Amino acid sequence: MPDYTDKYSVGIIGGGMVGSAAKQYYKNARVYDLDPKRATHSFEEVCEQDYIFVSVPTPMGEGGKINLTAVEETLERIPNGKKIILKSTAVPGTTERLQEKYPDKQMVYVPEFLTAKFAAEDFAFPDKNVVGYTKRYPDLAKEVAEILPRANTLICKATEAEMIKYSTNSYYAMKVIFANEIYDLCQALGIDYEVVHKGFTLDKRINDSHFQIFFDGKRGVRGACLPKDTAAIVERAKELGVDLSLIRQVIEANKKYVK
Numbered sequence: 001m002p003d004y005t006d007k008y009s010v011g012i013i014g015g016g017m018v019g020s021a022a023k024q025y026y027k028n029a030r031v032y033d034l035d036p037k038r039a040t041h042s043f044e045e046v047c048e049q050d051y052i053f054v055s056v057p058t059p060m061g062e063g064g065k066i067n068l069t070a071v072e073e074t075l076e077r078i079p080n081g082k083k084i085i086l087k088s089t090a091v092p093g094t095t096e097r098l099q100e101k102y103p104d105k106q107m108v109y110v111p112e113f114l115t116a117k118f119a120a121e122d123f124a125f126p127d128k129n130v131v132g133y134t135k136r137y138p139d140l141a142k143e144v145a146e147i148l149p150r151a152n153t154l155i156c157k158a159t160e161a162e163m164i165k166y167s168t169n170s171y172y173a174m175k176v177i178f179a180n181e182i183y184d185l186c187q188a189l190g191i192d193y194e195v196v197h198k199g200f201t202l203d204k205r206i207n208d209s210h211f212q213i214f215f216d217g218k219r220g221v222r223g224a225c226l227p228k229d230t231a232a233i234v235e236r237a238k239e240l241g242v243d244l245s246l247i248r249q250v251i252e253a254n255k256k257y258v259k
Contacts, residue, residue, distance in 0.1 A: 011049035014056035021123035055087040064231030080104035089237040095158035099134040113139035132161025169229040174212040220257025
């Protein structure tokens with residue numbers, strides 16, 4: 001782990017997978033969570049820090065839409081003037097909307113790309129950083145990028161950063177369904193899926209992630225992130241008059257594997 005991570009004044013609201021990974025990286029970070037076992041400080045003490053990471057849950061709400069209640073309630077309590085790094089997954093347009101609602105709270109959106117099993121390692125040694133700025137505070141992104149773990153960094157609009165997160169997770173879900181359907185066909189043909197899998201991933205253009213069929217003996221798109229995120233982006237697109245037919249078909253196809 002790099003040595004310089006103890007010099008930043010960091011607060012973390014939400015001590016789940018993302019928050020705990022951030023805490024392991026920023027050695028002196030203060031953490032607040034509703035669960036006392038995860039918290040190291042009070043909400044007010046966390047907000048004394050220079051940079052506040054918000055990593056509270058954004059679960060699936062009614063009709064597949066994202067539930068941003070925890071994010072909104074958290075932002076309401078953070079004092080004006082604070083520099084806020086939103087890590088919670090949020091549909092495109094959310095950060096700009098929240099920035100307009102709370103103009104005196106400086107926000108950037110920095111999506112997480114962690115795996116549950118290796119969250120701390122993924123946080124400390126990321127493939128990339130994406131830092132999304134708002135119209136009101138465009139210069140904050142470069143400042144925040146300096147305190148993140150070293151990696152290739154893309155600075156872009158907050159809405160673009162949000163879309164990058166959803167594009168990534170939707171693509172992962174699509175790969176899972178593709179792999180499962182190819183597996184089904186291999187079974188019907190009496191051939192070994194793992195040989196086929198190995199063969200097509202020898203192509204350098206095809207990344208090998210998300211082609212494993214069984215996880216803890218179960219198949220399909222599961223877990224805390226991909227199902228809710230694919231549903232949320234379909235609903236967000238629907239609000240804008242866009243039909244994400246491919247992602248809808250991924251959601252529909254997944255039903256036969258998770259029933």
